[in-house]
Amino acid sequence: MSYSATISLRRPAQKNGLNTLRLQVIINRKVVPIPLKVAWPEALFDEEAGKCLASLPKNKQEASYKELLQRTEAAVGGPLEKQASDINLILGKARGKANDIFVKYRLQDDLVLTVDEFLRQYNSGASNTDFLTYMEARIAERFRRGQISENTRKGHTSTLRKLREFAGTLPFSSLTHKFSGDFDAWLKKRHKSCLNTRSGRHRNVKAYLELARRDKITFEDPYQYFVNSTVQGQWRALTPAELGLLEDYYAQTKPGTTHRRMLQKFLFSCESGLRLGDLKAAGQAKFTDRVMQLKPHKTYRYDEKDLLLPLTRKAMRYLEDSQRENDIEGFFLYTDQYTNRQLQAIGGLLGIETKIHHHIGRETFATNFIRRGGKVEVLQKLLGHKKLSMTMKYVHVDEQMKQDEINRIDLLDACG
Structure with missing residues (x-):
């Protein structure tokens, strides 16, 4: 299995003289270009390093160099040094995100990375470190793909809000067997939630923990010793x-x-x-x-x-x-x-x-x-x-x- 991720220019340039930039991913010889929604002129781009330049060394400055800088500054809408720095942050983040996915698959021999799986993980925006960030991204992704209904999305988002109120942030590394009991007690005390409401919250959390587990994120099972109980609902059948x-x-x-x-x-x-x-x-x-x-x-x-x-x-x-x-x-x-x-x-x-x-x-x-x-x-x-x-x-x-x-x-x- 071979993977790589580089930043490349799309040619030819646009009418304003800028070339759109993209992340070029190669997975087992299959090339996958991912648009990054930023652009920079080819003359001020170091393709080998994959970074935008605000200026060129004197030995590479041509007669039209000053005109190039003025035209570029007008096209990008601000000082070149700041604009180049901001775009390079975007490029670095994109490349780092791709490499994080590659590292996970290189470290686990039993995993096979396909183009579809790479794109799903890359586009989901799901975090591998914070569960709440992961859950938010996965809710949005599942709704966008039609995997959950509007009402289900609202229910899952409601549970996410309760989790944020309870913990603020929730790194996967902080998940222990105490979490489920503490969250249950907090729901009961803070929101006066009945047993069935609390059970529904726990089911939602467990659903996204299971998705994280399928995504090969490692963490301790916080529900290993927790019994998620319910009681018969208040609604009664007509006689x-x-x-x-x-x-x-x-x-x-x-x-x-x-x-x-x-x-x-x-x-x-x-x-x-x-x-x-x-x-x-x-x-x-x-x-x-x-x-x-x-x-x-x-x-x-x-x-x-x-x-x-x-x-x-x-x-x-x-x-x-x-x-x-x-x-x-x-x-x-x-x-x-x-x-x-x-x-x-x-x-x-x-x-x-x-x-x-x-x-x-x-x-x-x-x-x-x-x-x-x-x-x-x-x-x-x-x-x-x-x-x-x-x-x-x-x-x-x-x-x-x-x-x-x-x-x-x-x-x-x-x-x-």
Whole structure:
């Protein structure tokens, strides 16, 4: 494996007499020119040293030398000595950045540096010394590449702000097993963050630590002895009676009204278990009979497979009502905040005790699926979860479900 990085001029010169400068990288005989967005005249550039000159030795000064200096000063917009010094700093930084990547790969025989990998690391701006600088650069890079959504970017950036408030800077060398516990205690004391909020912060940090590890940055695992716990969320599924009240109210609403449009999307979620992000993109899904085919919004970056979701007849009716009444492919969309306020207003109007929120449609579907005898491993696939433990967080066993199971056991005992 052979690598090199030099500064070169691009020829011919521009109309102003300046040549653009670039970093010329060679990786296994493949040349990769990287523009540096700076320019300098060829006559005042030492190509062997890769640096800009503010003047030439007397033995190299031609008759037009003074004119060259005046023209160059006008083109670069300032004194040549200062401009040359500033541009040389940029050139040195670019060359140093490339060499840092080369050194990392030369020191580890098991790593193979490709042009694509070099460009990814070079353009990311990620730091190999400070974790917070690294995390900031990687968030921006992942969002730019479409690897994370806008909402995910906001969440990760929020965690980054909390880390900066907590530590200011966070060199990789300072990461020890104490960090996770200290950060958790600080979140709890300073921001009164609940257990689930703190757990989300830790998941974000661990995601970027894993990326750093893949980038071959060496550090102690700060989460080696830390247990990232969660508790079941506050949202509760609608009871069968409450769901029935909503269905009856929906049947009485007039097409085109706000409440009817909102309930079409919400009740569809109660009958399908679809995530909010996927509900918003329902118009892009394909349908074969009553099977919905879509690329899951939350997991498309990790799994290229489409989700095939069989739908109940009731779910299909809500979707077909929306399509026919609103003349759209999916559901009529309001802002999440306005939707939640209106759903809670509907709940208050109907005397529903459960606090209605767009997220509980998914929990209602999961709970009713189990209530009706559905298999939990099938529910896992319908909800698109990789882990069964995540599926169980959506299932809420209420008092009636417990009593029904006890009654079933009594019936079996009586028959036996």
